[in-house]
Amino acid sequence: MSAGFSPCHRRERIRGLLRHAAMGAAASSPEDSGADVVGKEQGFRVHRVEPNSPGHDAGLESIIDYIVVANGVRLDSDDGSFVRMIQENKGKEMRLCVFNTHTLRTRETILLPNDQWGGTGLLGITIRFDVLQSLDKHTLHVLDVYPDSPASAAGLDDFNDYILGCGDLLFDGPDEFGEIVQHNTSRSARTMPRS
Numbered sequence: 001m002s003a004g005f006s007p008c009h010r011r012e013r014i015r016g017l018l019r020h021a022a023m024g025a026a027a028s029s030p031e032d033s034g035a036d037v038v039g040k041e042q043g044f045r046v047h048r049v050e051p052n053s054p055g056h057d058a059g060l061e062s063i064i065d066y067i068v069v070a071n072g073v074r075l076d077s078d079d080g081s082f083v084r085m086i087q088e089n090k091g092k093e094m095r096l097c098v099f100n101t102h103t104l105r106t107r108e109t110i111l112l113p114n115d116q117w118g119g120t121g122l123l124g125i126t127i128r129f130d131v132l133q134s135l136d137k138h139t140l141h142v143l144d145v146y147p148d149s150p151a152s153a154a155g156l157d158d159f160n161d162y163i164l165g166c167g168d169l170l171f172d173g174p175d176e177f178g179e180i181v182q183h184n185t186s187r188s189a190r191t192m193p194r195s
Contacts, residue, residue, distance in 0.1 A: 042076050043068035043099065045130040053124020058111040060098065060125060066132055069097035078129035086113050086122055101132065139163065140177055
């Protein structure tokens with residue numbers, strides 16, 4: 001990577017997936033997003049954001065955000081360099097490029113790693129290195145909600161809600177979701193719907 005290269009400012013061509021947006025949204029054009037996202041993308045997926053944490057202050061969103069660039073460095077492997085970068089930048093601003101799978105756009109944000117926010121860790125987020133998948137690969141569209149059913153009691157809205165996971169656990173498709181439901185029969189399972 002050459003000095004001064006900022007993948008968030010330059011139109012990225014990212015190999016092969018996400019040409020068509022899931023859930024009926026149109027793919028972002030370079031004019032409105034600052035980046036062409038047309039392929040498989042790698043980065044650190046945000047799984048959880050603690051309230052009032054540095055991650056919360058940076059506007060990071062659970063499940064649908066991927067941190068793909070930090071301080072101009074492309075995060076294309078889980079080699080420990082991002083963790084070291086976070087530790088080295090304690091108390092200093094970090095410029096992140098974040099890709100959102102819901103809007104299919106990248107955005108820049110500032111993250112300030114610190115241990116003074118009142119919780120655990122420097123960021124207050126849970127992340128995992130992941131390969132970005134199109135929304136239809138990791139969501140379930142709620143088509144029917146029957147009266148007096150557990151889904152109705154949970155407030156799910158047919159045709160408007162999508163289920164991303166249960167609790168802190170994401171799933172990769174209907175089979176895995178079925179296993180979660182079966183394991184939690186007669187117990188409460190907190191879902192993560194996305195309207």
